[in-house]
Amino acid sequence: MPQIRPAALSKYLLRGQLVSRRCLRTQSRIQASPVTASTASLVRYLHTATATGEPPSNEPAPIHVPLRKQLKDEAKKQKESGTKKKKNVDNQVVDGWELTVGIEIHAQLNTEKKLFSDAATSFNDDPNTHVAYFDLATPGSQPIFQKAALVPALRAALALNCDIQLVSRFDRKHYFHWDQPSGYQITQYYEPFARDGHLRLRSRDGIAAEDGEGVSIGIKQIQMEQDTAKTVAQPGDVHWIDFNRVGMPLIEIITHPEFHHPATAAAFVRKVQTLLDAVDACVSGMEAGGLRADVNVSVRRTDDPNAPLGQRTEIKNLSSFKAVEDAIIAERDRQIAVLEAGGTIAGETRGWSIGSTETRRLRGKEGEVDYRYMPDPDIPPLFIGLDLIGHMWDTLGMLPDDVLDTLIQEFDVSPKDAMSLVSLDEGKRLEYFLTIVDFLMAQYSDDIDFEYYQHTVNWILHELPRLTAERSDEPAQDLGFTTDGECLRMPARHFADIMIHLFNGEINTRVAKELLWFVFRGRVPGEYPTVLDAIAGEDLWFRELSMDEYEALADTALQGQDDILRHFIDVLIFPRGKLMFLVGRMIRIGPEERIDPNTAESVLRRKIRDDYAPNLKIRDNRAARLLEEKDSGRLCSGSGTA
Known part of the structure; x- marks a missing residue:
């Protein structure tokens, strides 16, 4: 240097x-x-800096432009140029080029104290209120490894199928920045506590279609290290420093460069977050800043299979799954454009902002020699006993993949909904579902319809969240899912009763939604002891229309809808959207509380197939013949006159 x-x-x-x-x-x-x-x-x-040591020229500070305006300007430019951005699903490969990506994930461990001091870990407390002498690099202070940090770190490593090293050591990574008071970061560069792991990604994890049914990603190592201070930007190019975050315990998960499609890289980060949540290793996800990803991107031509990997660039601090995918695509396209123009790729660190269309240069990429790694002389080696590893493994519990397999195979839940159920509320919503399953099994015994499970999941994922967003005085309130499979605002017993009455056809969907509000607002078990009492007390029983009433209502709904009905002529499969429009029209015209949408749909199908579509076809054919005869007569009359 x-x-x-x-x-x-x-x-x-x-x-x-x-x-x-x-x-x-x-x-x-x-x-x-x-x-x-x-x-x-x-x-x-x-x-x-170059050997001359000359500082850079002073450039005027850039004018801050709000993100909303940036996005509008970018959309306007694309519209004027006539170009339209490709959807990511169609932009995973570029002909003639191979993309290679490696990922480094930094995750905050779930501990009460920092990694090398007894200061409390803090996330929402006042700035600079949890800072020890060592955190500020006060002369004379010494690091003291907090053994409790090893527990979540081991759980994370075992979940990622890593080999635990019985002896590991800490190193110093030297660099100067205002967020690192000591001038170096304590990490495990040479001898980390975990190596040689792997993670299997499947199609249900959201990988690129080009990766087929699945791909296995190798994990080079997992190391413990300390976090830096938090920089808080202020108006006028002023930055404040919060040292509460200095020394927070992190693990860094380093993969091998084995990603070749951006969507698969994003799916990996998403699955790692789910795993860390499942084993209680990470305190929060990307949305809360507890997990950050750096990606290393390089490209090379595919015409020479023996060519070495291209020069890589690193994109730092990506804070969402979408940002991971978008940033990789943008950097891949930038590197390809540079190489096709005859240029070379510089090894550098680049940044990415939400809504951007290209990465930006931050600084030249430091090499390992620039960091001057050296063993930390103040921290003794870390010895991990086999008994501790065995205990961690025995108490690891079911991992998300095992839970997903159970939901999909035993409960016939769709893969997409199963993923949502596992990932939401740190697994508490999944426990809530399993509690409701116990009530359903007790009611139906061995005669339960497996469709009931999927319907129950739909209501848990979609209807319950609406209670805190619609007609609510407190939009931000929490439903209150608990670790024992309960919900404070919607007890599982009452939710299961609503589902059972709905499945038995005793109430309709509209009434079921109203009953959710009865429970959410405390009318059950307040004004009414049970859901059954609420249905009886409010006279909410479902009294379905007779078949004659259904047919008369269908005739009314189909009147004047010839333009819609023409889509049903001579088709083997009815267009679903058009059919649902007619079902909705039928429900709006009639007494909603007495209409079963499934019955309404079957009546409409029969009447359209047997009556309306054939009659409309006959009328259209007759009108076409009359028009043809009229045009033909005009043509003949004109010829005779000539």
Whole structure:
């Protein structure tokens, strides 16, 4: 790394108060000041300085443009140029090029204390209220490894099928930045605690179609390391630093470069988050900032299978699954464009913003030699006993893939809904479903219709969340799912009763939704002890229309709908959307509380097939013949006149 002259250092160290002669001391009292954008640019300069040590030129700070305006401007440009952005599902490969991606995932461990101090882990507390002397690199303070951090780290490594190393060590990774007071990060570069894992991805995980039914991704290693401080941007190019996050325990999951499609990379990150949640290793997901992903992207031509991998670039701190996929696609396309134009790819670190269409350069990519890795002399080796590993494995429980297989194979739940059920509310909603299943099994014994399970999942995933968003005084309130399979605002017993009455045809869907509100608002078990009492007390029993009434209502709904009915002429399968439009029209015209949508649909199908479509075809054919005869007569009359 080139040596930097004191003249350059003095421009950012200690706000220009650096003395280049004798020892470091201040010429006058140093006034604390916030970190500014100019400071940030000089820090980037330190990582990429040339041998001359000259600082970069001062550029005017960019004008902040709101994200909404950026997206509107981008859409406007695309519309004017006549180009339309490809959907990601159709943009997984580029002919003649091979994409290669490796991923590094940083996840915050679920612990009460930091990794090397007894300061409490903090997420929503006031800034700089949980900071120990070692967190601030106070001279004389020493790191003390908190053994409790090993428990969630081991659970994560076992869930990812890694080999646990009985002896591991900590290293120092040197770099200077305002979010790292000590000037180095403690990590496990040379001897991590876990190696050689793998994770199997299946089509239901959302991988690219080009990867077929599944793909296995190798995990090089998992290492423990400490987090940095949190930088909070303020108006006017001012940044505040919250040291509550310094020293927070992280694991870094490093994969082999085995991804070749962007959607598969995003699916991997999503599945890792689900796994970490399932084994209680990670405190929060990407949406809450507890998990961040860096991706390394390179491309090479496919005409030479023996060619080495292309020069890689790293995209830092991706904070959503969609960002992972979008950023990889954008960087792949950028590199291909550069190479096809005869240019070369520079090894560098790049950034990505939500809504962007291209990555942006942050700084030159540091190599391993730049970080000057060295064993940490203050932290002894970490010894992990076989008995601890065995205990962690025995208490790991069912992993998400096993749960998904059970839901899909034993309960006939769709893969998409099964994924949602497993991932929502840290598995609490899944436990709620299983509690309701117990009530359904007790009611129906061995005669239960497997469709009931899928219908129950639909209501849990879609109808329950509407209670907190529609007609609610408190849109942000929580339903209150618990770890023992209950729901504070919608007890499983009452929910199961509503489903049972619905499945038995004793109430219709509209009434079932109203009964959910009865329970949610506390009218059950307040005003009415049970759901059955509420149905009887409000006279909500389903009294279905007779078949004659259904047919008369269908005739009314079909009147004046010739344009719609023409879509049903001479077709083997009725167009579903058009048919549901007519069913909805039938429900709107008639007494909704007495109509079963399934019966209404069957009556409409029969009447359209037997009466309306054939008659409309006959009328259309007759009108076509009359028109043809009329045109033919005009033609003959015109010829005679001539």
